[in-house]
Amino acid sequence: MADIDALARRLAAELGAEQVVTDRQELRTYECDGLAHYKVVPALVVLPHTAGQVATVVRACAEAGVPFVARGSGTGLSGGALPHAEGVLIVTAQMRRILEIAPADERAVVEPGVINLQVTRAATPHGYYYAPDPSSQQICSIGGNVAENSGGAHCLKYGFTTNHVTGLQIVTPDGELVRLGGRALDPPGYDLIGAFVGSEGTLGVATEVTVKLTRLPESVRTLLAAFPSIDAAGAATSAIIAAGVVPAAIEMMDALAIEAAEAAVACGYPPGAAAVLIVELDGPAPEVEAQFTEVTALCRGEGAFEIRIAADEAERALFWKGRKSAFAAVGRISPDYIVQDGVIPRTALPEVLRRISDVADSHGVRVANVFHAGDGNLHPLVLFDARVEGEAERAETVSGAIIDLCIEYGGSITGEHGVGLDKAKYMPRMYGEDDLDTMQLVRCAFDPDHLSNPGKVFPAPRLCGERPGGDLAARFPGVEVF
Amino acid sequence: MGALDELTRPAGDDDHVGGVPARLVASPASTAEAAALVAAAGDLTVVVRGGGTKIHWGPSPRALDLIIDTRRLAGVVEHAAGDLITVLGAGTPLDELALGDQQLAIDAAPGATVGGVVATGASGPRRLHYGTARDLLIGITVVRPDGVVAKAGGKVVKNVAGYDLGKLYTGSYGTLGLITECVFRLHPRPAAAAYVRTTAPAQAVPAILAAQVAPTAIEIDTATGELAVLLEGTPGGVRERSGLLEKLLAGEVSEAAPGWWGRDPWTADEIGMKLSVPLSMVPGLIESGSTLRGSAGTGVLYAAAHDITEVERLRAQCVRSGGHAVVLTAPADVRDILDMWGPVPGLAVMRRIKDQFDPDHRFAPGRFVGGI
Numbered sequence: 001m002a003d004i005d006a007l008a009r010r011l012a013a014e015l016g017a018e019q020v021v022t023d024r025q026e027l028r029t030y031e032c033d034g035l036a037h038y039k040v041v042p043a044l045v046v047l048p049h050t051a052g053q054v055a056t057v058v059r060a061c062a063e064a065g066v067p068f069v070a071r072g073s074g075t076g077l078s079g080g081a082l083p084h085a086e087g088v089l090i091v092t093a094q095m096r097r098i099l100e101i102a103p104a105d106e107r108a109v110v111e112p113g114v115i116n117l118q119v120t121r122a123a124t125p126h127g128y129y130y131a132p133d134p135s136s137q138q139i140c141s142i143g144g145n146v147a148e149n150s151g152g153a154h155c156l157k158y159g160f161t162t163n164h165v166t167g168l169q170i171v172t173p174d175g176e177l178v179r180l181g182g183r184a185l186d187p188p189g190y191d192l193i194g195a196f197v198g199s200e201g202t203l204g205v206a207t208e209v210t211v212k213l214t215r216l217p218e219s220v221r222t223l224l225a226a227f228p229s230i231d232a233a234g235a236a237t238s239a240i241i242a243a244g245v246v247p248a249a250i251e252m253m254d255a256l257a258i259e260a261a262e263a264a265v266a267c268g269y270p271p272g273a274a275a276v277l278i279v280e281l282d283g284p285a286p287e288v289e290a291q292f293t294e295v296t297a298l299c300r301g302e303g304a305f306e307i308r309i310a311a312d313e314a315e316r317a318l319f320w321k322g323r324k325s326a327f328a329a330v331g332r333i334s335p336d337y338i339v340q341d342g343v344i345p346r347t348a349l350p351e352v353l354r355r356i357s358d359v360a361d362s363h364g365v366r367v368a369n370v371f372h373a374g375d376g377n378l379h380p381l382v383l384f385d386a387r388v389e390g391e392a393e394r395a396e397t398v399s400g401a402i403i404d405l406c407i408e409y410g411g412s413i414t415g416e417h418g419v420g421l422d423k424a425k426y427m428p429r430m431y432g433e434d435d436l437d438t439m440q441l442v443r444c445a446f447d448p449d450h451l452s453n454p455g456k457v458f459p460a461p462r463l464c465g466e467r468p469g470g471d472l473a474a475r476f477p478g479v480e481v482f
Numbered sequence: 483m484g485a486l487d488e489l490t491r492p493a494g495d496d497d498h499v500g501g502v503p504a505r506l507v508a509s510p511a512s513t514a515e516a517a518a519l520v521a522a523a524g525d526l527t528v529v530v531r532g533g534g535t536k537i538h539w540g541p542s543p544r545a546l547d548l549i550i551d552t553r554r555l556a557g558v559v560e561h562a563a564g565d566l567i568t569v570l571g572a573g574t575p576l577d578e579l580a581l582g583d584q585q586l587a588i589d590a591a592p593g594a595t596v597g598g599v600v601a602t603g604a605s606g607p608r609r610l611h612y613g614t615a616r617d618l619l620i621g622i623t624v625v626r627p628d629g630v631v632a633k634a635g636g637k638v639v640k641n642v643a644g645y646d647l648g649k650l651y652t653g654s655y656g657t658l659g660l661i662t663e664c665v666f667r668l669h670p671r672p673a674a675a676a677y678v679r680t681t682a683p684a685q686a687v688p689a690i691l692a693a694q695v696a697p698t699a700i701e702i703d704t705a706t707g708e709l710a711v712l713l714e715g716t717p718g719g720v721r722e723r724s725g726l727l728e729k730l731l732a733g734e735v736s737e738a739a740p741g742w743w744g745r746d747p748w749t750a751d752e753i754g755m756k757l758s759v760p761l762s763m764v765p766g767l768i769e770s771g772s773t774l775r776g777s778a779g780t781g782v783l784y785a786a787a788h789d790i791t792e793v794e795r796l797r798a799q800c801v802r803s804g805g806h807a808v809v810l811t812a813p814a815d816v817r818d819i820l821d822m823w824g825p826v827p828g829l830a831v832m833r834r835i836k837d838q839f840d841p842d843h844r845f846a847p848g849r850f851v852g853g854i
């Protein structure tokens with residue numbers, strides 16, 4: 001720990017003592033992110049106020065060979081912001097200034113600690129909003145969104161964080177401040193913004209983010225349709241897509257998820273539904289009206305036994321309340337649960353859901369399904385009671401089996417929560433060795449010493465710069481190579 | 483050399499890039515064949531060529547042994563209509579795609595291939611609504627310069643597992659290896675479309691954006707002094723919105739696009755540039771006096787410059803506005819004395835990327851930013 005003590009003294013001198021946390025008790029409050037069963041107490045926590053200070057911290061880490069991990073709000077669900085026991089945790093909580101709302105450029109420039117929803121709040125008076133809307137938008141940071149390439153219910157139409165970031169200032173793992181892009185589109189050169197977004201903190205720290213602002217739609221129409229079976233709800237989803245409609249969102253919940261939501265927030269969904277769909281359309285009023293009629297007919301055609309149409313913003317909010325509270329609500333019907341996140345081709349939905357239910361039954365485990373049906377992003381909630389011996393293990397098995405299904409059907413091991421620590425072990429199942437090796441070429445370009453969030457995303461790090469033959473000689477000058 | 487002999491043929495008169503003749507040409511028909519070729523091409527310098535519609539974009543290569551022609555890597559490998567995705571061979575011409583009532587919403591020059599459009603990051607009018615290749619590409623297969631085949635992304639639109647290598651290859655001008663297959667997100671073909679044409683100035687763009695007409699494209703052309711807006715959607719919706727815009731802009735609704743729509747504004751003896759500026763700077767750029775055409779709704783425009791002075795003037799204005807100005811193509815006599823790429827922030831990291839992927843700088847050497 002000698003290194004760390006020296007580093008702590010250096011950073012306290014350069015940044016100010018109040019921005020460096022060394023007290024063990026206080027360090028403990030940072031021991032996990034949203035995936036709370038992984039816990040590591042960081043050696044040191046630093047709370048920089050400016051990009052320059054972040055660069056100072058990272059440079060000091062690079063010089064001392066000490067790993068660092070960036071942390072936004074700590075709501076990540078894959079252990080991405082899990083600290084390193086011998087490393088520095090760089091927390092962006094003091095970097096929460098919205099630097100500019102520029103409606104004339106349709107951009108906002110923000111510090112990384114700014115909370116997602118605050119961007120929308122600041123832009124709304126100008127007739128704009130920030131489109132990516134993770135369910136955690138009231139608490140998660142834009143820096144975390146950038147790192148995770150976060151999505152939300154409305155990314156079916158509007159895309160993910162990566163489609164909305166046009167500029168970044170980053171501190172590279174060697175401590176350099178670099179600007180990429182800005183308000184204008186298509187900066188020349190490699191798309192480093194595209195590489196950085198979704199890199200889960202492994203390519204450096206984002207210190208400023210320029211995002212697109214999207215026009216508030218003229219009209220938003222939302223319906224809630226109740227179906228007698230999951231298959232019928234799945235068929236309705238497919239029918240909507242096949243009809244050439246691109247809704248802003250299509251969300252599905254199954255009976256168990258509905259039960260949980262009712263218990264928690266009394267959302268008053270139609271009783272007896274095996275599944276509900278929330279379909280939202282937005283855009284110019286004439287367009288939305290025409291398509292809304294079509295969508296209603298399609299839901300009915302696929303067997304919806306009740307369709308409610310939100311008459312006003314309050315009713316719309318109530319539809320969404322059940323959906324958005326579903327994660328937390330599951331706590332009402334089960335003491336413990338695992339939130340899984342996987343993706344399948346949308347058309348495989350009914351089949352995969354049947355197989356998930358088979359797997360769950362065979363292990364005696366309950367699974368509640370909440371998901372972004374429009375893009376096949378499943379969020380099964382695997383319920384268990386940790387006090388009952390063996391239940392946690394069984395839940396873990398079922399949760400893993402769900403990921404296996406996603407891979408089997410040609411989908412993804414994560415649609416929005418990221419790989420982090422939790423899913424690094426699945427990466428070799430989704431990608432071949434050469435694929436992973438190629439990704440790590442990018443890592444080596446940014447972070448050859450693997451100091452930036454090491455141990456995340458990739459199960460085994462590549463040795464950077466090692467090439468057979470010639471390079472060996474370069475690394476050991478004067479030494480004979482074979 | 484044996485393997486290479488079987489996989490290549492001697493270059494013909496047309497097999498040159500930016501005036502640099504190649505020695506050999508190869509046309510692999512599969513990713514496996516392409517990998518064998520690249521592996522056998524061990525120490526050759528390589529330029530990848532698709533339909534050849536943009537092969538003259540960018541500086542000339544420093545050296546050129548082998549042209550890899552992608553046109554046999556063609557075809558729709560898969561079209562999963564229910565999932566709104568397609569898998570395409572890199573040599574597939576975009577204008578030959580037949581995807582029924584679905585579309586790959588990328589504007590491309592006639593004859594342009596999937597790989598060429600991705601590698602140059604080319605875009606057209608409809609980028610305002612659909613985004614560009616960068617936004618629509620969800621999976622990619624490449625042959626690295628060392629002959630290793632790698633994939634990234636996949637066949638589902640939502641996927642955050644691992645680095646997004648597709649984005650890195652998009653706009654990389656063939657400097658990181660050969661793209662052999664791409665997976666794209668598709669969109670439904672709109673039931674109706676209409677253009678509203680007007681001579682309103684660029685200052686009208688904010689009013690269009692504020693008018694809730696959800697334009698698919700807003701294009702401007704200084705030569706004709708025209709501004710045109712594309713609207714898509716349901717027949718009733720398009721009628722209503724185009725009517726609204728017609729009034730707002732004192733314009734005229736038309737079934738057909740203006741003749742200049744989506745075409746490069748330059749002729750063969752002019753310098754072709756791509757300019758991008760923040761949206762609020764578009765009117766200033768339009769008033770610069772240069773011949774400009776492009777997406778006034780996104781701030782990505784194309785210019786026909788007559789000489790180096792004009793290039794420098796436009797570049798200075800774009801950079802001052804917080805944007806960029808790149809020379810895409812130029813006549814032979816000025817090509818070599820022009821700085822085609824202009825200033826490039828982040829170049830040091832880009833060099834490190836190149837060094838990792840192509841340590842011997844064999845792929846399209848000298849064609850990219852900073853001499854990469």
Ligand SMILES: Cc1cc2nc3c(=O)[nH]c(=O)nc-3n(C[C@H](O)[C@H](O)[C@H](O)COP(=O)(O)OP(=O)(O)OC[C@H]3O[C@@H](n4cnc5c(N)ncnc54)[C@H](O)[C@@H]3O)c2cc1C
Nearest residue numbers: 072073074075076080134135141143144147151201206416
């Ligand atoms: C109830 C709930 C609902 C959620 N719903 C959604 C959802 O709908 N969609 C969705 O996508 N996610 C969702 N999430 C997951 C999570 O909120 C997102 O991943 C979010 O983007 C994380 O932001 P954060 O600020 O909490 O990041 P953290 O958890 O602090 O960090 C996440 C990752 O980002 C890195 N990081 C943080 N800041 C920076 C920076 N400045 N530079 C570089 N790297 C950085 C960290 O190292 C870590 O790897 C949900 C989480 C919860 C708890």
